[in-house]
Amino acid sequence: MAITSGTPWESQRMPHYPRLKKGGHFDVVVIGGGITGLSAAFFLKQAGKKVCLLERTHIGSGDTACTTAHLTYVTDIRLAKLAKTFGEQQARAFWQGGIAAIDAIETIAREHNIRCQFRRVPAFLHAQLHGNRGETKQLEYEANLAGKLGFDARFVKSAPLVDRPGILFSNQAKFHPMAYLAGLAKAVHGGGCVISAETEAKEIEAHPLRVKSEGLEIDCDYLVIATHVPMMGITGLVSATLFQTKLYPYSTYAVGANIPRGKLAEMSLWDTSDPYYYLRIDRGTKSDYAIFGGADHKTGQAEDTNAPFDDLIHTLKQLLPEAEVDRRWSGQVIETNDGLPLIGETAERQFVATGFAGNGMTLGTLAGMMARDAVMKYENPWQKLFAVNRKKLRGGAWDYLKENIDYPYYYLKDRLAPVEADSTRDVKRGSGQVVKIDGKRVACSRDAAGKLTSVSAVCTHMGCLVHWNSAESSWDCPCHGSRFKPDGSVIAGPAETPLEAVKLPPAAKRPKRVPNTSPKR
Ligand code: FES
Numbered sequence: 001m002a003i004t005s006g007t008p009w010e011s012q013r014m015p016h017y018p019r020l021k022k023g024g025h026f027d028v029v030v031i032g033g034g035i036t037g038l039s040a041a042f043f044l045k046q047a048g049k050k051v052c053l054l055e056r057t058h059i060g061s062g063d064t065a066c067t068t069a070h071l072t073y074v075t076d077i078r079l080a081k082l083a084k085t086f087g088e089q090q091a092r093a094f095w096q097g098g099i100a101a102i103d104a105i106e107t108i109a110r111e112h113n114i115r116c117q118f119r120r121v122p123a124f125l126h127a128q129l130h131g132n133r134g135e136t137k138q139l140e141y142e143a144n145l146a147g148k149l150g151f152d153a154r155f156v157k158s159a160p161l162v163d164r165p166g167i168l169f170s171n172q173a174k175f176h177p178m179a180y181l182a183g184l185a186k187a188v189h190g191g192g193c194v195i196s197a198e199t200e201a202k203e204i205e206a207h208p209l210r211v212k213s214e215g216l217e218i219d220c221d222y223l224v225i226a227t228h229v230p231m232m233g234i235t236g237l238v239s240a241t242l243f244q245t246k247l248y249p250y251s252t253y254a255v256g257a258n259i260p261r262g263k264l265a266e267m268s269l270w271d272t273s274d275p276y277y278y279l280r281i282d283r284g285t286k287s288d289y290a291i292f293g294g295a296d297h298k299t300g301q302a303e304d305t306n307a308p309f310d311d312l313i314h315t316l317k318q319l320l321p322e323a324e325v326d327r328r329w330s331g332q333v334i335e336t337n338d339g340l341p342l343i344g345e346t347a348e349r350q351f352v353a354t355g356f357a358g359n360g361m362t363l364g365t366l367a368g369m370m371a372r373d374a375v376m377k378y379e380n381p382w383q384k385l386f387a388v389n390r391k392k393l394r395g396g397a398w399d400y401l402k403e404n405i406d407y408p409y410y411y412l413k414d415r416l417a418p419v420e421a422d423s424t425r426d427v428k429r430g431s432g433q434v435v436k437i438d439g440k441r442v443a444c445s446r447d448a449a450g451k452l453t454s455v456s457a458v459c460t461h462m463g464c465l466v467h468w469n470s471a472e473s474s475w476d477c478p479c480h481g482s483r484f485k486p487d488g489s490v491i492a493g494p495a496e497t498p499l500e501a502v503k504l505p506p507a508a509k510r511p512k513r514v515p516n517t518s519p520k521r
Helices: 035-046 079-086 088-111 136-148 177-188 237-244 307-319 360-376 397-404 406-416
Strands: 024-031 051-054 119-126 153-156 166-174 194-196 203-205 210-213 216-225 247-259 267-271 278-282 288-298 324-336 342-347 350-354 431-437 440-446 452-456 467-469 474-476 490-492
Touching: 024 035, 024 360, 035 051, 035 177, 035 216, 035 350, 035 360, 051 216, 079 088, 079 136, 088 166, 088 177, 088 360, 119 136, 136 153, 136 166, 166 267, 216 360, 237 342, 247 307, 288 307, 307 324, 342 360, 350 360, 431 467
Parallel strands: 024 051, 024 216, 051 194, 119 267, 216 350
Antiparallel strands: 119 166, 153 166, 203 210, 210 216, 247 288, 247 324, 267 278, 278 288, 342 350, 431 440, 440 452, 467 474
């Protein structure tokens, strides 16, 4: 069966919102039309605020679209580690945030009649798929601790399908993320609130608080930055750079496969390895569907971005030999040093939310509630725990240094390394290479039809050199994870400006002459 690139969600029709024709004043401007931005706009509208949501392209065009949409309060960082680092009360609070988010999604979907296939499902955290099986004690301890802190969890000797010890967490959930976003957007737009698509926030000024976007000036009393990696906004350069050092961008991969109907119950599973594998089972009409993900690596640092898909397909086939893989895609998650997200004000009247790791849907929703509470000046139980300016390196200073070595390391290494190609003629169809032209490193890519596109290989964030991602046909930066389309436009920050276009000298554009080696007739 042919494997197509793209998620199972992409057939969802998304509502289109035209670009604002003129500026004006709103109570709150939200930048970003993913789960965080739309949730924030929704809760703020509910609280009586006039909101303007700006989206660079269209609703759900960012990393929300790439999620596998497990909804769980179980965090990537183990409960025992959370309790040891932050104390049991705070560990419980973190998990309760996930419960609050799942309940909110369920309520919103029901009250606004959003047909997003929301379902409560059991979830299993189980011993490593590829490791030895000596994890029973840790899993028992984790299950007992979860029970002690009030969560519905119990140790099981054998989790379904994988036949490994694990923990059953009842009452987790899953949904169709794009159907949910579409419904959320419809609930936001109108009644004094507006969504403006194709509206890139180019400049942000502090006094008055103002967002500028090619001829538009939108003033507001409060700004919510809900981009995957927060834009700098009105934060100073030093603070923004320091903030960036707390974020670790990872690429994650997923495949989708048809499996025999009724063989497995609808559920979620994930293992304890690092990076971990995750599996979601959906009921279908003719066949059921499995979504299997994992094989994460730091963005921009993989030699071969097709290899993770091979790993996933191989591992899924070991679990489910009948699986017929028909889709593959990748996305990006942002991790933090201590495993907690960063949600709160980075400047006066400027709110950001990021660092959700593998809990993007739940923490994005929770961040929306927290944005409302920050604007409305309500007390919020997670405000201190997730504060963006928490100083202590609770995840460990060594980890912090290790994750941040990328910037000087790749900055220097890639400049000292030989260029990948001497000529654009070496750039094959459907691929990209960095070519040295007139002494400059140029990121050259060729589409399937042979058209060459060339942009500067120097990342506009802090000057590292971008690497070609063959799985996604993008230029990815190994230093802080910015991603760019072949034409240089920004897919994901922290870079806020496109890669500079490079006009090639005519000789550099000529296609490579392939010697005719066919025998003469
Ligand atoms: Fe920071 Fe590229 S230099 S993302």
